[in-house]
Amino acid sequence: MMDQKETRNSTKKLHIGVIGAGVSGLRAADILLRHGFQVTILEARNRLGGRVHQERLPNGHFIDIGANWIHGANDSPIMDLARETKTEVSSWDTVSYVFNEDGDFLSLDESTDYFTTAWTIIGDAFEYSSKHTSGIAPEKSLLDFFRDNIKKAIPDTERDYEKKRHMVLQLSAIWGAIIGSPVNKQSLKFFWLEESIEGENLFCASTYRKILEKIAQPAVDGADIRYATQVSQIHGKSSSTAAEKTVKVKTTDGQVFDFDEIVLTTPLGWLQKNLQSFQPPLPERLSKGIQSIGYGCLEKVYISFPAAFWLTPDANSRTIEGFCQWLSPTYALDTNPARWSNEAVELGSLTPSTAHPTLLFYIHGPESQHVTSTLRSLPTQDAKNDFVFAFFEPYYARLPSFDPESCRPTGFFATDWLGDDLAGNGSYSNFQVGLEEGDEDIRTMREGAPEQGIWMAGEHTAPFDALGTVAGAYRSGELVAKRVADVYGMVEEVRE
Template sequence: MMDQKESLSPTQKPHIGVIGAGVSGLRAADLLLRHGFQVTILEARNRLGGRVHQERLPNGHFIDIGANWIHGATNSPIMDLARETKTEVSSWDTISHVFNEDGDFLTLAESTYYFTTAWNIFGDAFEYSSKNSSGIAPGKSLMDFFRDDIDKAIPETEEDYEKKRHIVLQLAHLWGAIVGGSVDRQSLKFLWLEESIEGENLFCAGTYRKILQRIAQPAVDGADIRYATQVSEIHGKSSSTSADKIVKVKTTDGQVFDFDEVVLTTPLGWLQKNLQSFHPPLPDQLSKAIRSIGYGCLEKVYISFPTAFWLTPDANSRTTEGFCQWLSPTYALDTNPARWSNEAVELGSLPPSTAHPTLLFYIYGPESQHITSTLRSLPTQDAKNDFVFAFFQPYYARLPSFDPDSCRPTGFFATDWLGDEWAGNGSYSNFQVGLEEGDEDIRTMRHGAPELGIWMAGEHTAPFDALGTVGGAYRSGELVANRVAGVYGIVDAVTE
């Protein structure tokens, strides 16, 4: 952050509109207020936080329905806020527990071997992408790299090499549970943009609730926040006359706001669906950048039980702590004929003050579309319960110490970002095959259209080492606020 110069006098306060009250918008509002601007936030929802939000499970525990993780905790402003707010965080053993396609529970040694092999290939792919991005064909996917590299990782001289290769390639598909998009569609050319900040990734065991409250407090205290205010048109500045050097924002309920500058923090998916709302149209290069970057569909299904039975040793002394994967199941064809792999993290081994007997399933792609659309179509909560429990029962029933009578689910919560127009009908920017200028597209969005009085922030405009993360959204809000302040001479000029 640049050093602040003398703040504006009360009679000189430019009026800045911030569209969207997610993490980036709230952080931008905080710094803009510190710099002496008048700030109005237009938020379509009746709450703050955007895709960082909490709900309660039927068992009473708070859960995050958006971000769960703090990425790159070593130098993360979000980790600093977790410490400040005494928010509990947690980590698990990096080795996951794996069921193969026949439903057999692999030994820990087998799981360790397969995960180590898969993550070594992921590491090779990141390094290859970083060093050779300019020469990689846009159509080459991360899965293509896996198929090319698997022969080296598991040579024919290894016993059961074909079986081992098969399982590692199945594990590769769980990439989708990280970015909300298929490994077959992940751009190898721009894979390096998916690599987040160095440092440990920690689960936000206490949820983001207190962190969000801390981020939001300055805006709550100092900004004019207009809830349930949905933007329909944004009319950028014109250089023809001084009277036109304002940005007009129109809303669906007929309100018109005049601003000196607008900071646009809406999700990438919303931008992609609403390019027609800008008058004049956004510059061609910016519109192209917005259309070019992929947008994911990562969803979450929390299922709670009377106890965390999977932490009780079974007859073979097995327990399941941390992550668990069920690969390409052949045993659930009535509910999962496409054989989508599934991944869950268990919340029973969190710190005692935050632990609860719940499995959190991460789903993406066609599976997330199937789950969310089906739940939307069912008329009663009982019908929704029956559908979710029947769909996931083939997986949780294979966990250690499961008993069909004593381990019946007590409730669930499923996200539906795909059905949320203000989230842009999805979640998280990503980089898909066919992308030719991914890094330049991010830079273009980060730059925005300041000549029109339109500035941009959000996880899709974050620094390259934090794209798609809460920390990245937070930092993008800081950056854009300081850039606006730089134009008004309040801080030294800031480059994006």
């Protein structure tokens, strides 16, 4: 780390390279520009936003293919931006519906009881992990904690205690849709690092589009943004004492850029797959941190229908509004022999101006690998439609008021972060079993390698209460840019 502040070169405007134009890179560029730096952003895609991006469904509605949520609305810069841009949000924190393994639709009271128990155990696990992290074996998982505590949560004295325990253990799988990896891979030792900003979790009903535009505007106005410019090699400074030395960045199309410093905001998965691109190699402890943190595979499948039939009461006056779970299904073994549980949130009950008849399925782990790889292999859109509708029909066909003729899907959109090399073939950092120094790994990535002129930002370097979130990416970009400015003694310029 540079210990002494360097004086600003009066004859040369300091030039900072920002690698990646996701939320962290855009926010870093904004802060760097405010401090008087020249900023060039190298973005491998032909657009801004990284995993914060929107597409249109066949029915014309905009959808987020990356982040959908504002996690923890209290003291969140993203919530502030949502208010400022009049981004509409929705919440279903209080309700979730459940189909059991036989496909039976549980009453809301029963499903709420199971969910309350499951989230109580998750809350206990956060507290236990925080208090006892040093004494927890690295191989212990969150699922182990569930199994160890289920008898305490549901004692033998309760009626149908065996059935209830069975259901709650199945419900533990819901955590996988939050971290993008199965619950048996969630590190208990570092589970406390998954706890996010306090407050309600809100769904971006009108998508992240206006929030992203607001974050990006300063960079669009003041930075030199090079689209379709993919980095292939980074040659860092070899000595922190030679202030005149630069960081050289080579691209796949043969360009070479010289920067005084770079802020590296590429996804964790990309870093893990491209450590050989750094010369000299990154410090050993930094490389270890990059390789140690887990990287998820959370994918989204949006399926649209002629109407939101699930909001129409059926013969038993039942409707679905919010989340729905299909637990370990025994009734779809031809398409789902592993009995992967499924989770969806319905978008028919969003705000009046944003609602549309669509189910959003969150899939992760082996299920996401199966769905994305199968879709990649199919040659036509008709074949892709047939596969997706057949795979998910056992679940949506059980929703209230479903009719096989009038409720045929009209289209779908499925993400494929696993097949996206620029995303690092996955999505969202997480903390998996076997991890031994998770907090130090994050701190080390957050520190970066400033002696080589390489600074790091992204959701994997965020403050501990915002890891893996858009707010975390935003804050990480802001914090690292301020550190760079501080090294050079730069002060923020007053804007009119």
